[in-house]
Amino acid sequence: MNNLFGYKQRDTWINHTTGTAKLIGFLALSTMGMISYDTRFLFGLVVLAIVLMRLSQIKYREYALMAKLVIIFAMINLVMVAVLAPQYGVQLYGTRHVLFGTGYWTITQEQLFYEFNLLLKYLFSLPLAIILLFTTNPSEFAAGLNKIGVPYKIAYSFAITLRYIPDVQSDYRTISLAQQARGYEISKKAPLLARSKGAVQIILPLVFASLNRIETISQAMELRRFGREKKRSWYQEQSFATRDIVMIFGAVAVIIIGAILFAQNDGRLYNPFK
Amino acid sequence: MNSNTQRIAITAVLTALLLAVGPLAINVGPIPMTLQTLIIALVASVSSMRVSLTAIVLYLVLGALGLPVLAGFKGGIVLFFGPTGGYLWSFLLFSPIIGLSFKKWRTVTGLIVTNCVATILNLTLGTIWLSISAHMSAQAAIAAGVTPFMVSSVLKIVIVVVVALAIRQLQSRTLVAF
Numbered sequence: 001m002n003n004l005f006g007y008k009q010r011d012t013w014i015n016h017t018t019g020t021a022k023l024i025g026f027l028a029l030s031t032m033g034m035i036s037y038d039t040r041f042l043f044g045l046v047v048l049a050i051v052l053m054r055l056s057q058i059k060y061r062e063y064a065l066m067a068k069l070v071i072i073f074a075m076i077n078l079v080m081v082a083v084l085a086p087q088y089g090v091q092l093y094g095t096r097h098v099l100f101g102t103g104y105w106t107i108t109q110e111q112l113f114y115e116f117n118l119l120l121k122y123l124f125s126l127p128l129a130i131i132l133l134f135t136t137n138p139s140e141f142a143a144g145l146n147k148i149g150v151p152y153k154i155a156y157s158f159a160i161t162l163r164y165i166p167d168v169q170s171d172y173r174t175i176s177l178a179q180q181a182r183g184y185e186i187s188k189k190a191p192l193l194a195r196s197k198g199a200v201q202i203i204l205p206l207v208f209a210s211l212n213r214i215e216t217i218s219q220a221m222e223l224r225r226f227g228r229e230k231k232r233s234w235y236q237e238q239s240f241a242t243r244d245i246v247m248i249f250g251a252v253a254v255i256i257i258g259a260i261l262f263a264q265n266d267g268r269l270y271n272p273f274k
Numbered sequence: 275m276n277s278n279t280q281r282i283a284i285t286a287v288l289t290a291l292l293l294a295v296g297p298l299a300i301n302v303g304p305i306p307m308t309l310q311t312l313i314i315a316l317v318a319s320v321s322s323m324r325v326s327l328t329a330i331v332l333y334l335v336l337g338a339l340g341l342p343v344l345a346g347f348k349g350g351i352v353l354f355f356g357p358t359g360g361y362l363w364s365f366l367l368f369s370p371i372i373g374l375s376f377k378k379w380r381t382v383t384g385l386i387v388t389n390c391v392a393t394i395l396n397l398t399l400g401t402i403w404l405s406i407s408a409h410m411s412a413q414a415a416i417a418a419g420v421t422p423f424m425v426s427s428v429l430k431i432v433i434v435v436v437v438a439l440a441i442r443q444l445q446s447r448t449l450v451a452f
Contacts, residue, residue: 034350070342077346085357085408125350129341157282157289161332164290172294196429199309203295204437207316208444210287217287218280227279 007137007162013243014056014131019141020148021244026132028251032258033124037092038270039113041261042120045254049127056131063130074122078115082107089114095273110273138162143234152232160217164210171209176202281325288317288329293343296333308345311396312430314365315372315389319438323373330369334362360403364396371395385438389431397423 014022033045060067081088089111090096097109142159146152184198221227265271295313314333318326337344338354344362354362371392375384397420405415 030350085410088408091409121350126342129349133341153278153282157286157328158332160283160286161289161293164286165293168287168290168294196433200433200436203309203312203316203433204440206295207291207320207437207441210291211320211441211444214280214283214287218283221279221283227282 007134010057010135012055012057012135014052015135016241016243017135017247018144018240018244019136020144021240021247022132022136023141023144025247025251026128028255029128030125032255033121036258036261037114037117038258038261038265039117039120039272040270041258042117042124044257045124046120048254049124049131052131053127056135058130058134062134067126067130070122070126074119078118081115081118082111086111092269093271093273097273113272137236139234139236143236146232146234153227156226164213167213168206168210172202172206175205175209284321285325285328285332288321288325289332292317292329292333293336297343297345299346310345311365311393311427312434314368315392315430315434316437318368318372318392319375319385319389319434320441322376323369326373327366327369330365334365337362355407357404357408358400359407361396361400363403364399367395367399368392382435382439385435386431389434393427393431397427 029045029048033042036042086106087108090108092114093110095110099107099109099112101107138159141162142152142155145155145158150158179198179201184194184201190198261270292313296310299308314330317329321329333343334354337349342349344353353359372385372388375381375388378384379388401415401419404410404419405412408415410418
């Protein structure tokens with residue numbers, strides 16, 4: 001099954017690391033990667049993300065659909081930047097080396113370099129997201145959130161959400177195929193109105209199917225005395241181990257390196273045109 | 275029956291709906307009609323402000339963390355401060371505005387008007403931020419941020435109203451009155 005999100009139990013050290021530590025690492029790398037435009041730093045993050053992906057043993061077919069879609073929209077986004085703000089690179093780097101074209105839509109080395117940095121951001125953030133989603137048990141993650149101070153009811157709704165996602169996606173696929181089998185057209189061959197009707201015929205039963213779960217699930221939770229006490233224990237709770245501490249220190253190291261490069265570059269740009 | 279437990283389950287289901295449907299799009303010409311605004315408006319239309327606001331916040335938080343759940347399977351904190359950030363932040367307004375039609379103005383007219391107001395605000399705030407952030411002229415920002423989405427916005431409002439009315443009928447026939 002080609003789920004966009006799907007935890008699977010694996011015997012790797014990344015799987016065994018607590019969700020809390022992985023979230024901290026994820027936040028650190030994502031934030032620094034988004035803030036920085038130092039190409040060397042971003043490239044290092046890409047390499048690190050790829051290595052972590054290998055170590056987590058996630059198969060390509062598990063995330064192929066998500067990867068393809070992200071890549072397509074990333075390309076569209078890069079083209080849109082080139083069309084809507086073709087001189088942004090020149091503003092950023094302060095110089096102008098023309099490659100071709102004239103007037104507003106001149107293509108410069110600065111613009112291409114800027115968009116290369118954007119591409120690197122995509123290349124590291126996607127693997128990190130996949131790793132977090134595919135190696136973190138929703139129950140254990142909820143326990144981790146509760147440990148760091150999030151009320152357990154909110155933490156638990158987070159866990160339920162993550163468990164619902166594959167169900168909703170599965171429903172979407174099933175309903176879509178069923179409606180297409182009954183003649184509703186949602187592919188490019190159909191005109192806009194026909195596709196809109198197709199969309200309604202998928203969204204409507206999808207929402208109904210999802211809402212039908214609510215009463216069943218909330219009653220089952222209450223029958224098991226959910227919410228009765230101010231605190232609760234967690235079956236899936238994991239205590240911090242050496243690998244968790246190592247991951248957190250690794251995240252801190254990345255932040256420090258990023259900060260040093262900020263100071264060294266006198267800003268967040270690595271400017272080869274200077 | 276409107277217990278705390280039920281509210282948690284409702285929030286979780288609606289958040290999962292946002293996460294599963296939000297990234298998707300229907301390709302119509304050069305600009306894909308994303309289902310993100312549609313499903314957010316729908317969630318706001320069929321639940322109380324408290325529940326829908328929680329679901330939308332959870333959705334945006336996960337998107338900000340970098341999970342590819344925003345329109346076009348994008349994610350990352352940078353999107354909230356980039357040129358299209360205004361659209362994302364203004365999704366938070368869908369909840370209080372459309373929520374009015376859930377409690378206080380529970381008519382077809384109320385549903386249509388509040389959805390129109392929320393959508394107009396979304397496009398307006400998104401375009402203003404686009405103009406500021408990308409240093410575009412007002413005309414260029416409108417051409418990029420409003421004009422391409424007018425047809426699809428009308429279409430989405432129609433779909434949301436139709437679906438929301440059907441769901442509300444279901445709600446009135448069962449105990450689930452969230």
